[in-house]
Amino acid sequence: MNTPNPSDTPLVAHVKRLWIHGFLVGCGGVLLLLLIWFFIWGWPFASGPEGPEEAKTASGTTAGPAAPLKQVPTSPPPALGPRQPEAALRNQLTAILVKLGEAQQKKDLPLLMSLYAPSFPNLDEKAREIAATWKTYDFPSLKFRIMEIKSQDPENVVATVTWEAETKNRATQAIQTFTKVYLVWFTQDAGRWRIKGLDKTS
Numbered sequence: 001m002n003t004p005n006p007s008d009t010p011l012v013a014h015v016k017r018l019w020i021h022g023f024l025v026g027c028g029g030v031l032l033l034l035l036i037w038f039f040i041w042g043w044p045f046a047s048g049p050e051g052p053e054e055a056k057t058a059s060g061t062t063a064g065p066a067a068p069l070k071q072v073p074t075s076p077p078p079a080l081g082p083r084q085p086e087a088a089l090r091n092q093l094t095a096i097l098v099k100l101g102e103a104q105q106k107k108d109l110p111l112l113m114s115l116y117a118p119s120f121p122n123l124d125e126k127a128r129e130i131a132a133t134w135k136t137y138d139f140p141s142l143k144f145r146i147m148e149i150k151s152q153d154p155e156n157v158v159a160t161v162t163w164e165a166e167t168k169n170r171a172t173q174a175i176q177t178f179t180k181v182y183l184v185w186f187t188q189d190a191g192r193w194r195i196k197g198l199d200k201t202s
Contacts, residue, residue, distance in 0.1 A: 090146055093159055093186055096193055097144035104142050107134045117187050117194035140175070141166035147181075155188040160201070 096115055103112035113127055120126065147160040163180040185197030 101142040104139045117189045117196040137167045158185050
């Protein structure tokens with residue numbers, strides 16, 4: 001008489017079937033979870049392209065868009081020269097004085113008087129005095145040098161001017177040189193600088 005094998009009993013066979021079914025169900029569940037992960041977050045072992053907001057720096061912080069590089073000058077800027085407004089003003093006033101000297105030498109009364117502002121005190125008398133002087137003297141040399149400029153407002157300045165003149169008496173041919181210092185007031189008139197006042201300093 002043969003002894004029955006416990007493994008062949010119906011109960012054992014039923015337990016085996018349950019274990020196999022459970023294993024298969026567990027594997028299916030794991031596989032299902034992997035598929036869900038793949039569709040939602042992507043394949044965990046592959047790195048896809050990252051957008052600017054997702055890129056990470058080595059320290060783990062979010063890297064923003066790259067800042068533009070600052071352009072560094074290859075050479076230092078040139079040093080600023082003299083104050084340009086004052087230099088330009090000096091040039092403009094000097095040009096008026098140069099024309100004044102030319103008018104004196106050429107005895108051009110209209111040109112000379114055009115350099116004076118209408119507000120110059122006793123302008124008509126000034127013109128007569130100049131015309132009378134020209135009858136007696138010639139001016140072989142006449143130079144002006146601006147020593148100092150003081151601005152009163154944008155349309156009025158006063159300058160300290162040195163006169164270096166050489167005169168020749170037309171009757172005696174005697175030559176005389178002299179240097180005088182004047183305070184000259186300039187004003188803007190009709191868009192140009194003109195002389196509005198003249199005073200000899202002590």
